[in-house]
Amino acid sequence: MKANSWTEFQPLKEVILGKGYTTDWLTKEQFPEDDLRAGLKQIFEETEEDVLKVKDFLESVGVNVLRPEITFDLNKKFGQIDLSKFKFQFPNHPLQPRDTAGVYGDTLVHFYTGNNGRFFENWGTYNHFIEYYKQGNNWISMPMPNFDSPTQGYEEHDNKKILYHSANILRCGKDIFYSAVHPTRGHHKGKGSNLGMEWLQRAFGDKFRYHIVDVGGHLDGKLALLRPGLLACWDKEDIPEVLKSWDVIEVPKTAWNVPDYFTRTRKKRWYQEFVSEYLTEWIGYCDETVFDVNCFSVNENLVITNGYHKETYDKFKAHGIEAWPWHWRHKHFWDGGIHCLTMDTIREGNQEDYFS
Numbered sequence: 001m002k003a004n005s006w007t008e009f010q011p012l013k014e015v016i017l018g019k020g021y022t023t024d025w026l027t028k029e030q031f032p033e034d035d036l037r038a039g040l041k042q043i044f045e046e047t048e049e050d051v052l053k054v055k056d057f058l059e060s061v062g063v064n065v066l067r068p069e070i071t072f073d074l075n076k077k078f079g080q081i082d083l084s085k086f087k088f089q090f091p092n093h094p095l096q097p098r099d100t101a102g103v104y105g106d107t108l109v110h111f112y113t114g115n116n117g118r119f120f121e122n123w124g125t126y127n128h129f130i131e132y133y134k135q136g137n138n139w140i141s142m143p144m145p146n147f148d149s150p151t152q153g154y155e156e157h158d159n160k161k162i163l164y165h166s167a168n169i170l171r172c173g174k175d176i177f178y179s180a181v182h183p184t185r186g187h188h189k190g191k192g193s194n195l196g197m198e199w200l201q202r203a204f205g206d207k208f209r210y211h212i213v214d215v216g217g218h219l220d221g222k223l224a225l226l227r228p229g230l231l232a233c234w235d236k237e238d239i240p241e242v243l244k245s246w247d248v249i250e251v252p253k254t255a256w257n258v259p260d261y262f263t264r265t266r267k268k269r270w271y272q273e274f275v276s277e278y279l280t281e282w283i284g285y286c287d288e289t290v291f292d293v294n295c296f297s298v299n300e301n302l303v304i305t306n307g308y309h310k311e312t313y314d315k316f317k318a319h320g321i322e323a324w325p326w327h328w329r330h331k332h333f334w335d336g337g338i339h340c341l342t343m344d345t346i347r348e349g350n351q352e353d354y355f356s
Contacts, residue, residue: 003132003345005103006173008225009297014064014346016125017055018095020047021070043330050328057324061298068094068124092117094124096340101125102166103345108132110141111166114154140203154193164196167218172225173352176208177240179219188216213240220339224293227300228354230319234290242355249315251292294337306337
């Protein structure tokens with residue numbers, strides 16, 4: 001079946017659901033500290049347990065769920081990828097596939113980010129994309145950035161490299177909304193380069209209309225397009241002009257409310273000495289994240305949310321939307337929500353114009 005996904009809300013038929021590493025790589029040879037192995041083992045095992053609950057729920061409502069492949073063997077020695085200036089110790093796993101790839105209508109797109117550790121992340125979904133390609137989908141990829149620094153910093157390489165995140169973008173039929181590379185509002189920096197968004201617009205031509213949103217970072221952490229005429233956000237100032245006529249579900253602004261259990265985890269020696277040193281490109285900065293807006297629509301009347309919040313759920317219900325609460329125990333560790341973990345590849349419907 002061909003990939004087909006024009007919006008964030010049309011009826012979902014098939015999705016790629018992220019997958020993290022297994023705990024096989026947590027050997028005593030590589031990680032002699034018992035508390036380090038125990039801490040990471042709990043996080044990885046409970047992450048997969050929680051993600052499988054999403055898989056079960058989606059399948060129960062008729063959605064076909066695909067999983068990425070794990071293509072790296074972390075049992076090998078540190079620095080397994082070392083090409084002079086391009087190297088990293090722990091390649092990222094395809095737990096949050098939306099960041100580096102996406103389906104735009106009938107076209108599959110691979111992105112490159114500024115994180116060298118994510119350079120090969122799309123290998124995890126490669127076999128699924130091959131099958132879509134064989135069914136007739138177009139498949140394009142950003143040009144590979146050259147390896148001239150330990151990390152592809154966005155500010156340093158803004159006019160030198162083609163970099164962008166798929167999670168910076170929300171699709172709405174004929175229209176694409178995307179976050180700014182150099183926003184004038186908020187404290188988030190942009191994730192990508194101007195050349196990255198320029199490349200995408202050139203590749204698609206007049207297939208879409210483009211609307212910049214004056215915020216930095218992943219747009220799915222600022223806005224959720226729930227159905228035509230209805231969106232969710234945590235700051236109404238983020239809403240672009242073309243969407244100001246839509247009804248708004250305003251979710252509580254919960255950034256900087258890091259739970260006590262994760263604060264305690266951060267204080268543990270194994271976190272400070274290992275995770276903060278070697279896994280910084282995996283974990284992000286969850287302090288500034290509002291998880292409630294990072295929801296994922298199964299259709300216009302059903303969404304998956306990151307936990308239960310009565311005020312938000314009452315607002316969903318008032319608009320005729322049923323919400324299924326997913327409790328991801330380690331969302332703060334990974335700095336991601338349900339929208340990050342999913343890549344909706346097949347939704348019913350065609351490209352519609354919702355603004356004419």
